[in-house]
Amino acid sequence: IILGAGLGIGALSLATFGLGVAGALNSTAALALVLTLAALGVVRLVLDLRRLTPRSVEIAGRHWVWLASVPFLTITLLGTALPPGVLWAEEARGYDVLEYHLAVPREFYEAGRVGFLPHNVYSNFPLASEMLSLLMMTLRQDPIEASFMATTANVALAVVFVAAAWLAGTQFSPTAGLATGVLAAVTPWVAYLASIAYVEPGMLAMGMCALAALLIAWRTGRLDLRWVTVAGVLAGLSCGFKYTAVPLIALPLGLLVVARPRSAAETGDGVPGARPHDLKRIALALGVYGLASLAAFSPWLIRNIVNTGNPVFPLAYSVFGAKEGTWDDELQARWKRAHASADAEQDERPMVVRAIDRTVRDPRFGWLLIPLAILSAVRHRDRAVTLLLAILAVQTVIWLVATHLFARFAVVFLLPLLPLAGRAFEPASRHAPDSEDAAADGARRRDLLMAGVLGLAALLHVYPLAELYYHDTRVAGEVDGQIVVRPIEAYGHTDWFVTGQWPGFQYLSAIHELHAGGKSPVRVLLVGEARTFYLQAPAVYATVFNRHPLADAVRRNPDPEAILAWLQGGGGEPPVTHVLVHWLEMERLGATYGFYEELTPGLFQRLQSAGLEPAGTFSLHEGGSPYATLYRVPQP
Numbered sequence: 001i002i003l004g005a006g007l008g009i010g011a012l013s014l015a016t017f018g019l020g021v022a023g024a025l026n027s028t029a030a031l032a033l034v035l036t037l038a039a040l041g042v043v044r045l046v047l048d049l050r051r052l053t054p055r056s057v058e059i060a061g062r063h064w065v066w067l068a069s070v071p072f073l074t075i076t077l078l079g080t081a082l083p084p085g086v087l088w089a090e091e092a093r094g095y096d097v098l099e100y101h102l103a104v105p106r107e108f109y110e111a112g113r114v115g116f117l118p119h120n121v122y123s124n125f126p127l128a129s130e131m132l133s134l135l136m137m138t139l140r141q142d143p144i145e146a147s148f149m150a151t152t153a154n155v156a157l158a159v160v161f162v163a164a165a166w167l168a169g170t171q172f173s174p175t176a177g178l179a180t181g182v183l184a185a186v187t188p189w190v191a192y193l194a195s196i197a198y199v200e201p202g203m204l205a206m207g208m209c210a211l212a213a214l215l216i217a218w219r220t221g222r223l224d225l226r227w228v229t230v231a232g233v234l235a236g237l238s239c240g241f242k243y244t245a246v247p248l249i250a251l252p253l254g255l256l257v258v259a260r261p262r263s264a265a266e267t268g269d270g271v272p273g274a275r276p277h278d279l280k281r282i283a284l285a286l287g288v289y290g291l292a293s294l295a296a297f298s299p300w301l302i303r304n305i306v307n308t309g310n311p312v313f314p315l316a317y318s319v320f321g322a323k324e325g326t327w328d329d330e331l332q333a334r335w336k337r338a339h340a341s342a343d344a345e346q347d348e349r350p351m352v353v354r355a356i357d358r359t360v361r362d363p364r365f366g367w368l369l370i371p372l373a374i375l376s377a378v379r380h381r382d383r384a385v386t387l388l389l390a391i392l393a394v395q396t397v398i399w400l401v402a403t404h405l406f407a408r409f410a411v412v413f414l415l416p417l418l419p420l421a422g423r424a425f426e427p428a429s430r431h432a433p434d435s436e437d438a439a440a441d442g443a444r445r446r447d448l449l450m451a452g453v454l455g456l457a458a459l460l461h462v463y464p465l466a467e468l469y470y471h472d473t474r475v476a477g478e479v480d481g482q483i484v485v486r487p488i489e490a491y492g493h494t495d496w497f498v499t500g501q502w503p504g505f506q507y508l509s510a511i512h513e514l515h516a517g518g519k520s521p522v523r524v525l526l527v528g529e530a531r532t533f534y535l536q537a538p539a540v541y542a543t544v545f546n547r548h549p550l551a552d553a554v555r556r557n558p559d560p561e562a563i564l565a566w567l568q569g570g571g572g573e574p575p576v577t578h579v580l581v582h583w584l585e586m587e588r589l590g591a592t593y594g595f596y597e598e599l600t601p602g603l604f605q606r607l608q609s610a611g612l613e614p615a616g617t618f619s620l621h622e623g624g625s626p627y628a629t630l631y632r633v634p635q636p
Contacts, residue, residue: 001044001045001048002160002163002164002166002167002209002212003164003167003209003212003213003230003234004041004044005041005160005163005209006160006164006205006206006209006234006237007209007230007233007234007237008037008040008041009132009156009157009160009202009205009206010128010206010233010234010237010240010296011037012033012034012037012132012135013128013129013131013132013135013202013237013240014128014131014240014299015033016030016033016131016132016134016135017114017127017128017131017299018299019033020108020113020114020131020134021113021114021115021303022113023112023113025112025113025114025134025135025138026138027138027139027141030135030138030139031139033135034135034139062178062447062451063178065178065182065450065451065454065455066181066182066185068182068185068186068454068455068457068458069162069182069185069186069458071458071462071466072185072186072188072190072191072458072461072462072465073155073185073191075191075195075462075465075466075469076155076158076190076191076194076195077155077195078195078469078491079151079191079194079195079196079469080148080151080152080154080155080194080195081148081491081492082195082473082490082491083147083490083492083493083494083496083497084097084098084102084147084151084196084197084494084533085097085098085497085502085505085534086472086473086488086490087195087196087469087472087473088192088196088468088472089468089471089472090468091196091198091408093472094196094197095531096122096198097196097197097198097533098531098532098533098534099120099122099530099531099532099533099543100120100122100123100125100130100543101129101130101133101197101198101199102130102133102143102147102150102197102533103120103531103532103533104117104120104122104123104127104130105127105130105131105133105134105137105143105150106137106143106144106532106533107120107123107532108134109134109137109138109143110143114131114134116307116308118325118326118546118547119540119541119542119543119546119549120530120542120543120546121314121335121543121545121546122543124304124307124308124313124314125242125243126239126240126241126242126243126297126300127240127300128199128202128237128240128241128300129154129197129198129199129201129202129203129241130199132150132153132202133146133147133150133153133197136149136150136153137150144494144498144533144534145494147197147494147533148492150197151195151196151197154193154194154195154196154197154198154201154202155194155195155201157194157201157202157204157205158190158191158193158194158201158205160205160209161184161190161201161204161205161208162181162184162185162190163181164205164208164209164211164212165180165181165183165184165208165212165418165419165422166178166180166181166184167209167212168180168208168211168212168215168418168419169181169418169419169422169423171212171215171216171219172219172384172419172422172423172426173423173426175425175426175446175447175450176419176422176423176425176426177422178422178450179421179422179423179424179425179450179454180418180419180421180422180423181422182454183366183369183372183418183421183422183454183457184208184414184418186366186454186457186458186461186462187364187365187366187369187414187418187461188363188364188365188366188461188462188464188465189364189365189366189411189414190204190414191465192364192465192468193408193411198408199241199242200241200242200408200411202238202241203238203241203242203244203245203249203412204238204411204412204414204415206234206235206237206238206240206241206245207234207235207238207245207249207253207412207415208414208415208418209234210231210232210234210235210238210249210250210253211231211253211256211415211416211419213227213228213230213231213234214227214228214231214253214256214257215256215384215419217231217256217285218256218259218384218387219384223257223281223282223285225284225285225288228257228285228288228289228292229288229289229292230292231253231289231292232288232289232290232291232292232293232295232296233292233293233295233296234296235249235250235253235289235292235293235296236250236292236293236294236295236296236297236298237296237297238250239293239296239297239300240296240297240299240300243312243315244403244409244412245412246297247398247402248395248398248399248409248412249412249415250293250297251394251398252390252391252394252395252398252416253391253415254286254289254290255387255390255391255394256387256391257282257285257286257289258282258286259383259387259390307323307326308322308323308326308327309321309322309323309326310322310327313326313327314327314331314332314335314545317332317335318332325547328547331545331546331547333594334544334545334593334594335545337593337594338545338592338593338594339404351400351405354405355399355400355405358405358406358407358410359407359410359413362407362410363461363464363465364407364464364465365413365414366457366460366461367457367460367461368421368453368456368457368460368461369414369417369418369421369457370417370421372420372421372422372424372453372457373417373420373421373424375424376420376421376422376423376424376426377389377420379423379424379426379428380423380426380428385420385423388416388419388420389416389420391415391416392413392416392417392420395412395413395415395416396413399412399413425446425449425450425453427442427446473487473488473490474486474487474488475488494534497534498512498534498536499512500512503620504620504627505534506618507580507616507618507628507630508534508535508536510615510616510618510630511524511535511536511537511578511580511630512536512537514537514577514578515536515537516536520577521538521577522537522538522577522578523537523538523539523540523574523575523576523577523578524537524538524539524540524576524577524578524579524580525539525540525541525549525550525567525576525578525579525580526539526540526541526580526582527548527550527579527580527581527582527586527599528581528582528583528584528585528586528589528595528599529541529580529582529585529628530542530543530544540573540576544589544593544594544595545593548596548599549573550563550579550598550599551596551598551599553566553567553571554598554599554603555598558598560606560607560609560610561610563607563610564607564610564611564612564633564634565636567579567633568633568634568635568636569636575633576633577632577633578615578630578631578632578633579604579612579630579631579633580628580629580630580631581604581628581629581630581631582627582628583601583626583627583628583629584627584628586599604629604631607631608631611634612631612632612633612634613631613632613633613634614629614630614631614632615630615631615632616629616630617629617630618630
């Protein structure tokens with residue numbers, strides 16, 4: 001049922017994508033799709049429940065330790081009740097969520113189909129998670145209010161991840177399975193990522209399901225091609241959530257296919273009757289795994305080939321290039337600067353120090369996870385441990401050399417770390433005890449020790465997560481001359497953003513009023529700002545990695561009168577009625593990734609002299625410098 005859940009969620013996402021591309025996604029089709037898959041899931045669940053054995057019920061007696069996960073689930077659910085843009089401070093309060101994780105599916109929803117968005121490069125990423133969000137928007141018939149449903153879907157994916165971790169651990173022993181699952185549930189990263197509309201929960205869920213399937217195949221000693229196929233499909237589905245899953249999940253997991261399982265006679269830890277395999281069968285299994293992964297990932301590759309000519313656009317531009325007008329050397333240089341480890345940050349500390357800070361010393365990994373994994377590796381020096389460590393080593397090398405050492409990219413380490421840590425509670429010796437009483441007594445002691453350690457892990461891990469949540473949901477204000485810290489009671493209040501009550505989004509109120517109360521259509525050109533999720537009026541925008549229409553217009557003719565004429569519809573496009581210039585974003589992007597050299601404060605001074613009319617300025621604090629200005633385009 002667990003692997004079926006992973007396959008079902010992947011199928012749901014791809015089916016939504018297919019309906020969206022065909023322009024056939026509507027509330028009726030979405031509901032029929034969900035109900036059909038749900039019915040199939042119920043049938044599968046009934047069949048699985050019939051297979052419960054007395055042993056399954058017996059080991060459930062110590063599963064009360066799952067209660068340790070309740071505080072983490074609580075914080076996760078509280079996070080899903082907050083409107084996108086509140087959590088988390090380190091993630092610029094969900095900047096990516098407002099720019100594309102939810103903004104892109106909203107554009108698809110409003111367009112009535114899934115298509116090419118030349119102004120948002122992120123819409124060319126694999127969009128398995130975004131398709132689930134699009135499905136929620138279609139069911140809810142309100143893209144903004146559906147954000148809560150979309151985030152709650154991430155909670156379901158986190159549950160699948162935890163369940164798959166349990167399944168992976170049980171391939172070693174019931175004890176390891178229980179410990180692995182609980183450790184997954186109390187790992188702060190899981191709750192942190194699942195509480196906002198990020199893609200990592202889906203990527204991790206599919207990846208852990210793939211690992212579990214491969215461990216099932218590997219532990220039988222025969223590399224059953226059915227399980228290898230299932231694992232390949234799940235690995236490909238993981239890649240459909242995020243490009244980085246290709247080198248960090250699908251590729252390393254292939255080691256479990258390449259490494260020849262040994263028989264019980266060879267190692268003593270295999271399944272009795274298992275037989276060694278020859279190179280031919282291993283090559284066949286590897287081919288099946290690769291083809292299954294490619295097949296599950298291929299819809300996103302095919303879409304990019306059709307839209308841009310590059311299957312992994314915007315990556316590998318030097319290899320595949322791109323269709324004219326979609327990408328150029330300037331944008332490629334900006335992308336490279338933003339995503340290269342040496343240039344993307346000003347941190348001059350050695351790479352090793354930065355890497356340790358973002359993994360071992362990052363409390364979101366949990367303080368006990370890595371020590372338990374190390375203890376397990378020392379106590380169990382068998383082939384399975386060697387392979388899990390090899391997967392971790394491959395992931396680490398790729399993370400070090402092919403990413404900008406962003407901490408969130410390292411969450412893939414959880415796939416090998418969790419089963420390793422779960423095995424720390426297995427007895428190191430496989431020798432039979434002297435009597436049944438001795439065996440029972442030893443099992444009780446191990447269970448108590450495991451419960452104590454897992455309880456300690458929950459206490460140590462929940463504090464930094466709760467601390468992050470506390471600070472991100474509190475605001476300091478002055479009351480009767482004293483500074484008072486008060487909770488942000490924003491639960492369910494997307495209207496705080498739509499109506500401009502949230503700091504940094506005050507301009508949304510002005511645009512909303514123009515759109516709702518104006519007698520003529522409103523069309524806003526955004527400069528510097530690309531977080532369009534809450535915007536209620538039709539907008540023209542571009543991410544910093546796309547060609548900006550205003551920058552192109554200035555290049556064609558820098559004369560202010562000609563630019564105004566272009567804004568008024570002289571370029572053949574519908575006229576722009578207003579221009580929002582986000583000064584702070586222009587400054588930030590210019591200092592980091594790079595910004596369009598044509599779009600400067602001086603340009604807008606010249607346009608203002610030519611007739612562009614200021615319609616409002618917006619500041620973070622009363623009396624402060626404006627962070628954004630809204631201009632009105634004069635009528636021709």
